[in-house]
Amino acid sequence: MACLQVKIALKSFFLSFFIVTIIGFLQIYYNFTNSFANVAGTFACTIFVVLVITKLYFQGYYPFQIAIRAAFLGCVLSLGIFVKLVAPPHIQLFGGYMIVMAFFHFSEFVAIGIVQPKFVNKDSFVINHSPQYITAAVTSWVEFFIESYFFPGMKQVEWLSNVGLLICVSGELLRKTAMLTAGSNFNHLIQCEKFSNHTLVTTGVYSWFRHPSYVGWFYWSIGTQVLLLNPLCVLAYTLASWLFFKTRIEIEEITLLNFFGQNYCDYQEKVSTGIPFIEGYKI
Missing domain, CATH: 1.20.120 (Four Helix Bundle (Hemerythrin (Met), subunit A))
Known part of the structure; x- marks a missing residue:
């Protein structure tokens, strides 16, 4: 059974990932713009809104520091997929790197939450x-x-x-x-x-x-x-x-x-x- 901190992280991570992915790729699918810069701007704005909502929802509670980091990594994963798929060829490698980094740091938190639930905290993401x-x-x-x-x-x-x-x-x-x-x-x-x-x-x-x-x-x-x-x-x-x-x-x-x-x-x-x-x- 996952501890409370891991459950919060999982929810924040996947919710932010799906929200950013759906909004961003709907724009690409319906060809609202063909400009890579404009699409990237949409992703950036969506990520900002998701992180603000996460902050407002959890601020003042212990899980806030965990939730905001998990949400950020979910956004990075979504943005990494976008860069990997539609960025100029010489930039696409950075999208793969973003995916690898997001997964590593999030899975680090989940793994320590499984093996050492008493010691899991915001630093367990090892981002900093x-x-x-x-x-x-x-x-x-x-x-x-x-x-x-x-x-x-x-x-x-x-x-x-x-x-x-x-x-x-x-x-x-x-x-x-x-x-x-x-x-x-x-x-x-x-x-x-x-x-x-x-x-x-x-x-x-x-x-x-x-x-x-x-x-x-x-x-x-x-x-x-x-x-x-x-x-x-x-x-x-x-x-x-x-x-x-x-x-x-x-x-x-x-x-x-x-x-x-x-x-x-x-x-x-x-x-x-x-x-x-x-x-x-x-x-």
């Missing part, structure tokens, strides 16, 4: 994961639009972009499978205290990698830049993600060794971290 995460995202947008403006043909290598999409889907599936497999043992924050229900999970995808959720996110992040055909950000994201997860894994493994002692040492000997050239913390 960190200033570095926001900076990286904005940088990738800047690169995409600069390159698409000056070198439009560069953004029309569809087969390579599809490789990036496949990497994103694979990383997404691995991460969410890891979250569901770990169950109540999973948390977005590294835990410093061992609770009575903490167990060492070594089955399923955890028999492949010690940190499958990080492996999934690592490759997902790189895949988003392959999808956008951003050569500079592919390199930058690979390096930045590797450095982030190297530090994160080392810190987490210190706590896991404190929690599970020799059992975790044995697990380390049998299973790799899953990210190339990252060994983790070993005694």
Whole structure:
């Protein structure tokens, strides 16, 4: 049974998605305008109205912060489909990117709401994961639009972009499978205290990698830049993600060794971290 927060998020996400999609694509279907800019303007106005209604309906209540984020992601998903289908060819890749981003962040909230309903909150969408995460995202947008403006043909290598999409889907599936497999043992924050229900999970995808959720996110992040055909950000994201997860894994493994002692040492000997050239913390 989904918790209240997940139910609110699901309703807000799908209602906003369907409202924006219906209004926007009705305009396209009935040929009210052939201008891409005018149709985009209709989508933008609709999204604004949907978010205002969500704000007015939920403001002053605890679920507001969850509802507004879910509604925003629903709008992004709808707009991403629109861009993918009807934008100029050298811009269409960005629509696929928007779809991937919207689904990732929304599914992140739903997954944590399933495995850790007591800890789910507005930050569980991980939209504002960190200033570095926001900076990286904005940088990738800047690169995409600069390159698409000056070198439009560069953004029309569809087969390579599809490789990036496949990497994103694979990383997404691995991460969410890891979250569901770990169950109540999973948390977005590294835990410093061992609770009575903490167990060492070594089955399923955890028999492949010690940190499958990080492996999934690592490759997902790189895949988003392959999808956008951003050569500079592919390199930058690979390096930045590797450095982030190297530090994160080392810190987490210190706590896991404190929690599970020799059992975790044995697990380390049998299973790799899953990210190339990252060994983790070993005694």
